[in-house]
Amino acid sequence: MQEFDSKQYKIYSWKNWMVLHYIINPGIAFNEIFLGMRVPKVSLVDKTQKDKPFIERSYVPCPHCNTLHDARLWSANYKTHMKNWFGLYCVSCGEIIPCLMNATTFLLKWLTFPVWYWFRDNWKAKWLAAQPKRFENIDLATFENPFGKNxxxxxxxxxxxxxxxxxxxxxxxxxxxxxxxxxxxxxxxxxxxxxxxxxxxxxxxxxxxxxxx
Ligand SMILES: [Zn+2]
Known part of the structure; x- marks a missing residue:
């Protein structure tokens, strides 16, 4: 596992109660299976950027290339918060950033294993090929809090x-x-x-x- 400066970052991993709730709550399975919502296994919140709102201080590290991504890359503003069935796509190296899995999703996944197993590789290849385009025109400088203003x-x-x-x-x-x-x-x-x-x-x-x- 990557090491992060805990003085600068608050680290959210499975040990955090919010993350545990994400794993346990069966309602999350709907979002994961049908909408392709994914939450990275590790995310960081910068504690030193005091003047910035939470949403602009959140980062997702890629364990493959060590890039610290702005978490807003995967947001409703760009429709990139969904359809991430195989994980979060890293625009820097093209690998997949590992994500959490809800317990109910996990159970359903293994119960239906014989059904999707045969399609998986094909589906994954297609999904992967479609990813770069989704992140092409993202300009975080014009990002607006999806819950901001009214x-x-x-x-x-x-x-x-x-x-x-x-x-x-x-x-x-x-x-x-x-x-x-x-x-x-x-x-x-x-x-x-x-x-x-x-x-x-x-x-x-x-x-x-x-x-x-
Ligand atoms: Zn990467």
């Missing part, structure tokens, strides 16, 4: 809407519970508030600066 409202509401639909339509289909109007009505304000809280939390979290004490 964007958190839109992001929060769409998250709330997605959860509302998922919990009321898709989830009952999976566990075969009968449709219940009362439950649906109650869940409207619940997901509205939860969505707005999520949006606001993300805005505050990603924009977080270190206050000089």
């Amino acid at each position: 964007m958190w409202l839109k992001q929060g509401l769409s998250f709330g809407f997605f959860m509302f639909v998922f919990m009321n339509l898709i989830s009952p289909l999976i566990d075969e519970t009968p449709f219940n109007w009362k439950k649906v009505l109650i869940s409207i304000p619940v997901w509205l508030v939860a969505g707005l809280l999520f949006g606001y939390f993300m805005k505050a979290f990603l924009g977080q600066k270190i206050k000089n004490s």
Whole structure:
């Protein structure tokens, strides 16, 4: 494993509670399997750049070429936060930066092993060939916090809407519970508030600066 200066960086690896939660939460499996969301095994946050928001102080190291990538390379702004089924593509060396795997994803992956095994190499080659183009026109100088200004409202509401639909339509289909109007009505304000809280939390979290004490 690479060594990092722990005086300069806060290091997020599997030992961090947020990362552990990522591995344990079964809901993450949906994002990983269908959307191709990936979180690198190691990420760093610079503790010395006190005037910069969190999102501009986050880095992803490539263990193959040791490049310290700006974490914003893989963001919703460039649609590079998804479709990373084989890991995070390193634009410097063309290798794949190792990522975490959610426990449920891991389980499903091995249970369905006989199905995808035969397609994997072909799929991976195609995926890899498509990567350089995705990162071609990224200009981080014009990057805007996806939750900044009033964007958190839109992001929060769409998250709330997605959860509302998922919990009321898709989830009952999976566990075969009968449709219940009362439950649906109650869940409207619940997901509205939860969505707005999520949006606001993300805005505050990603924009977080270190206050000089
Ligand atoms: Zn690399």
